[in-house]
Amino acid sequence: MxxxxxxxxxxxxxxxxxxxxxxxxxxxxxxxxxxxxxxxxxxxxxxLMAFEWPAWTMLDDDLVLSSTCTLAELAAIPDDRGWAAHPLFFQACTALLGSFKVWNVATVGGNVCASLPAGPMTSLLSGLDAVALVWRADGTDEEIPVAALVTGNGQNALGVGDVVRSFRVPASSLAARTAFRKIALSPIGRSGAVVIGRLATDGAFTLTVSGATVRPEQLRYAALPKAPALEADVSALTTWFTDPHGAADWRRAVSALLAVEIRDELEEVSR
Structure with a gap:
């Protein structure tokens, strides 16, 4: 336009x-x-594309994604480092309502900074406990977890003149097993819920709910919880919302169901 x-x-x-x-x-x-x-x-x-930042780099064993990394570049990161979480990159990209043409221009940082509940890059980076490096307008730098950067529907912790430079995904998250679920009211519709589970190498379990809530919600456990307890904890979240892509009560119900599916999948693969 x-x-x-x-x-x-x-x-x-x-x-x-x-x-x-x-x-x-x-x-x-x-x-x-x-x-x-x-x-x-x-x-x-x-x-910002004039900066010509590389799409991604490695810092120690962490993955650093430039904010200008496109979805196509993210999905094409090679699976050659033994990251158990690698499939999540492509899975999250498929949650975007857009064609391959959009993948080739839409950026990871742009998707997060738009701060829409259905933003799949917010889902991905929150699910992996990524930290955003923010260049503040006053010349200072600040690191903010992506799950805290997005504060509401179309709202975030950025001020006028602030720019997200990059996102650092910790090696511990990349080594974790993950499971992904997305649901929408129509086959190619905007996500009504995106749920990501992460099972760390030490057995700790993190569940991230987004799309269905106005901001990412995370539940953390020292080990995989029992299915009824997880379902109850998801249902107890309070930031569900209603819009044309889904009612709040439907979002709550399907998110709880998807969370249990994720829990069962990760329990199976960890045996």
Whole structure:
């Protein structure tokens, strides 16, 4: 869509260029959301793709994803390091309502910063306990867990002029076994619930519920809980919401069901 109010696009080649950001000047990466609808409040864009950050790198044994890494680049990360969690990359990408054309432009950071409940990159990175590196507008850096970065439906902990630089996925999460479930009211509809389970090498279990809640919700256990206890804990969450893609009571019910399926799958593969 043409953004007829935008009169300037500034390529960001160093951090100083981000000083141009303002309430009416927004950062843009792939632009799959920015250009999907009118943005009458914007007069300018700062193009983060001009940084030419590598899509992903390794830091010690952790995986660092650039915020400008596209979904296509994420899904194509080779399975050559023995990461038990590797299948989750592709699985999360398939939860995005979009074609391969969207995969080639939509970015990991853009999906998280849009902070929509159905954002699959928020689901993925929260499920793996990833930490976002935020470049604050005042020149400082701050690390924020992705599960805490997204605070509500379309809301997050970023201020005007703040930019997410990257996401660090810890080696311990990459080594964990994972299970993924997504449900929608139609075969290619927006996710009504995305549930990710992670079973660590020490037996600890983390369940992340998103899509069905206004922000990621996590339940942590020292070991796999019994199915009734897990179902009860999921049902006790309070941030369910209703929109055209699903009613809150339906989201609560299916999330509890999917959580038990995940628990049973991980119990089976750990034997």
């Amino acid at each position: 043409d953004l007829h109010t935008v009169t300037s696009i500034i390529p960001a080649r160093d951090r100083a260029d981000l000083a141009r950001l303002a309430p009416d000047v927004a950062p843009v990466a792939g632009g799959s959301w920015v250009f999907s609808e009118t943005q009458p409040h914007l007069t300018g864009l700062v193009d």
